[in-house]
Amino acid sequence: MNPEELLAIAERIVGWGGPGEQIEAVVGHSRETDVRVYEGEIESLSVAESQGVGIRVITDGRQGFAHAGTLDADVLEETLAEARDNARFGSPDEFFGLAEPDGVTHPELDLYHESLLAFGTEAKIDLALELERAVRAGDSRIVGVESADYGDVVGADAIATTTGIRSSGRDTSCYLTAYSLASESDETQTGFGFSVGREPASLSVEEAATDAVDRATRMLGATQPPTERVTVVLDPMVTAQFLSIIGGTLSGEAVLKGRSLFADRLDDQVAASAVTLVDDPTNPAAFSATDADGEGLATRRNQLIGGGTLERFLHNSYTGRRSGSASTGSAVRSYAGTPGVGCQALSLVPGDRTPAELIAGIDNGVLIQGVSGLHSGVNPVSGDFSTGAEGLRIRNGQLAEPIREITIASTLQRMLLDVTAVGSDLTWLPMSSAGVTLVVAEVTMSGA
Known part of the structure; x- marks a missing residue:
């Protein structure tokens, strides 16, 4: 189904609005393919198609929402009636209201x-x-491939509101991922590789395979090091996960709920001067790029931290209104839910030095290539940070022996302030945060 057809459905629903009602209709359609192979055979193949509508009604300061997984005409009317009914029993909130063209x-x-x-x-x-x-x-040390996958998504959506918003669009994305298994001297290690793009021609088998092989083989012979304070170099994949946590604390929703360590810190120096953090879903290179947010407003480049200074939080129309500001085009949602707030394409502005050049300037450090239990090991309110990790020692500017069974610990606040360099290797991943090599000084590495 094309975006114009979806928009026509959304407009029809909005046209059913009555006096004093605000109505928002979000219509979506997607088709996903997932292929997994194992030992030269198809292990699984799935093709799934989904479509549906979400309807939000606001009247007399009360909000109601309902959704359905079909676009049948009679169901659309039933879903609107259900949303209206839910609004009758909703709690009043003076800040409820649909987004308006800005x-x-x-x-x-x-x-x-x-x-x-x-x-x-x-x-x-x-x-x-x-x-x-x-x-x-x-x-020769690769003894198996745990999985090799191809996946793609073709999606289209549309939003219409009684406040005058009309938005529709469509996109494609695809990816390759592989998990490898390397073995030597009765020791086994795993590695992960990937490639992402908008069309199959942009995917690189070589890139995904090389990454999966290297990440597994270079960890063979890993030992547990002693505890010490070191400079850590975060691999782009680890940095992307780290940024996703930081991004979560920079939403207006987190601030309003008291779940952000950055509340009341606007205009403060919260990071090193090398840190400029932006959320820019208008960058077509981003895997999660989009021209409209979850409320139909135009997306835009939002600079959250500039030269280490906290400049803004992300907002949808509700959190913006409640905070005395405005939406930053950062509403996130599916048709099956009401709008939240979130980063859509978060990245650090890259520096001008390659990973090799950054490593060459470190006498004693650790390249962190993988972490475990990251989200459970971080407190977004206090900033306490502790996670299991593995990687390679850095000695005299060179990568050295692999290490494992370590914990790296600090606080989010301290890590941001202790960033000494940002690499030039901006890497878009199959997630809403991009990766880049990141150097952080004075991190506690707990080992033997």
């Missing part, structure tokens, strides 16, 4: 590629099989 123009982004639709199921299977073969051939 004059920001929707960016023109090249997010939809017809070539993905023409890429047949057999070709998708062949690509996953090619990836598995490439991982196996990458090193």
Whole structure:
């Protein structure tokens, strides 16, 4: 179903509004394919199609919401009636209200590629099989491939409101992922590799396979080091996970709920001068790029931290209104839920030095290539940070022996202030945060 058809459905629903009602209709349609191969055979293949509508009604300061997983005409009317009924029993809130056009123009982004639709199921299977073969051939120590996957999504959505918002769009995305298994001297290590794009032609089997092989083989022979304070270098994949936690504390929703360590710190120096953090879903290179947020407002580049100074929080229309500001085009949601607030394409502004150049300047440190229990080990209110990790020692500017069974600990506040360098290797991942090599001084590494 194309975006114009979805928008027509949304407009029809909005047209059913009565006097004094605010109505918002969000309509979505998507088709996903997932292929997994194992030992040269198809382990699983799924093609799933979903569509549905979410309707929000606001009247007399009360909000009601309902959704349905079909676009049948009679169900649309029933869903609107249910949303109206839910509004009758909702708690009043003076800040309830739909988003209104704010004059920001929707960016023109090249997010939809017809070539993905023409890429047949057999070709998708062949690509996953090619990836598995490439991982196996990458090193004699690779003894198996736990999984080799191809996946893609074709999506379209539309939003219409009684406040005058009309927005629709569509996008495509696809990815390759592989988990490798390396063994030597009765020791086994795993590695992960990936490649993402908007169409299959942009995917790189070689890139995904090489990463999966290298991450597994270089950890063979890992030992547990002694406890000490060191400079840590976060691999782009780890940095992306770290940024996702920071981003979560910079939403107006988190601030209003008392769940942000940055509440009341606007205009404060919260990070090193090398840190400029932006959320920019208008960047078409971002895996999660989009021209409209979850309320139909135009997305925009929001600089959250500039040169270490906290400049703003992200808002949807509700949190903006309640905070005395305005939406930053940062509403996130599916048709099955009401709008929340979140980062859509978070990244650090990269520096001008490569990872190799950064490592060359470190006498004693650790390259962290993987973490475990990250979200459970971080308190977004106090900032306490502690997570299991593995990686490679850095000695005299060179990567050295692998280490494992370590814990790195600090606080989010201290880590941001102790950033000494940001790498030039900005890497977009299959998530809403980008990765980059990040150097952080004075982190406690707990080992033997």
